[in-house]
Amino acid sequence: MIGEPEIDGDWDTARGAEGAAEALPGERERAPGARTPWWWALGGVVAASAVWAGALAVQDRFPDVPRLDHRHSSDVCKEFELKTVGQAVGREFEGRQSGEGVFLAQDWSYCTVITPYQEGAVMYGAQLLVELHKKDDPAAEFATGPGTDPATRLDMGQRREVPGLGDRAVLDRYHANDGSRLMVLDGGAVFTLTVQRFRISGADGANAADGDRSGGVDEDAMEAAMIEDMRALMAKLER
Structure with a gap:
């Protein structure tokens, strides 16, 4: 059957990214069918990159922002x-x-x-x-x-x-x-x-x-x- 090699682990070339994900440390201890989608890692990298880019943009916009060691008091x-x-x-x-x-x-x-x-x-x-x-x-x-x-x-x-x-x-x-x-x-x-x-x-x-x-x-x-x-x-x- 077409699906058997992927399920049984005999068709490694057909597994693509999922096969690579299984090679990660600790992945083989997961219960069958409980694997976390591989794209969560990519999403984390993208999010971190966006935050870093935003921080750089703020620094570029206000390069001489002075340090503030004191808080504002409304009264x-x-x-x-x-x-x-x-x-x-x-x-x-x-x-x-x-x-x-x-x-x-x-x-x-x-x-x-x-x-x-x-x-x-x-x-x-x-x-x-x-x-x-x-x-x-x-x-x-x-x-x-x-x-x-x-x-x-x-x-x-x-x-x-x-x-x-x-x-x-x-x-x-x-x-x-x-x-x-x-x-x-x-x-x-x-x-x-x-x-x-x-x-x-x-x-x-x-x-x-x-x-x-x-x-x-x-x-x-x-x-x-x-x-x-x-x-x-x-x-x-x-x-």
């Missing part, structure tokens, strides 16, 4: 405690407001806080901005450009590097000496923390710069506190 105020800065100024921060944005090239989130109002006392406000660059490396433009608000115009002559924090970190003071900005670059992540002193004055509650810029707080101590709180935040956001 970074929950991660941002400012404990050390609060100790430096002798008051806790409150009035937390946050926002976020998630886009193809960049995710960002921010948090703003302020110390409670005390009549005649200097108040402190802080803002944190976390940017995760997913497409372009932010290193080339890191910490460039002055602030747009005259009250927060930076004094670049006082810039100093902060060692041991991210890939690069810099501290700048405002020209008006009423605040500081700490910026940290770590791979594709950019962290910006600003702390400013001010006093609320006038019947309309408008902000006015305080004549006593220091507010009784040593600027070096304040900036050291900013560094410690930034370090704690970055550790929390690590992947």
Whole structure:
């Protein structure tokens, strides 16, 4: 009969690929009729090749994708405690407001806080901005450009590097000496923390710069506190 050689194993040339499949190690221990179709292996190779090709295509499209060692937080105020800065100024921060944005090239989130109002006392406000660059490396433009608000115009002559924090970190003071900005670059992540002193004055509650810029707080101590709180935040956001 035509089918007998294939069933009995006497017609090896007629078996083609199935005969080759039987020669694989362990194949002879399979129960009769339970052989796995040979094309599963070909399908696996094709699938793996497709995944690899897709990965290469992404690398070709975005060859300079920076590393991201930190995660995005939809409410970074929950991660941002400012404990050390609060100790430096002798008051806790409150009035937390946050926002976020998630886009193809960049995710960002921010948090703003302020110390409670005390009549005649200097108040402190802080803002944190976390940017995760997913497409372009932010290193080339890191910490460039002055602030747009005259009250927060930076004094670049006082810039100093902060060692041991991210890939690069810099501290700048405002020209008006009423605040500081700490910026940290770590791979594709950019962290910006600003702390400013001010006093609320006038019947309309408008902000006015305080004549006593220091507010009784040593600027070096304040900036050291900013560094410690930034370090704690970055550790929390690590992947």
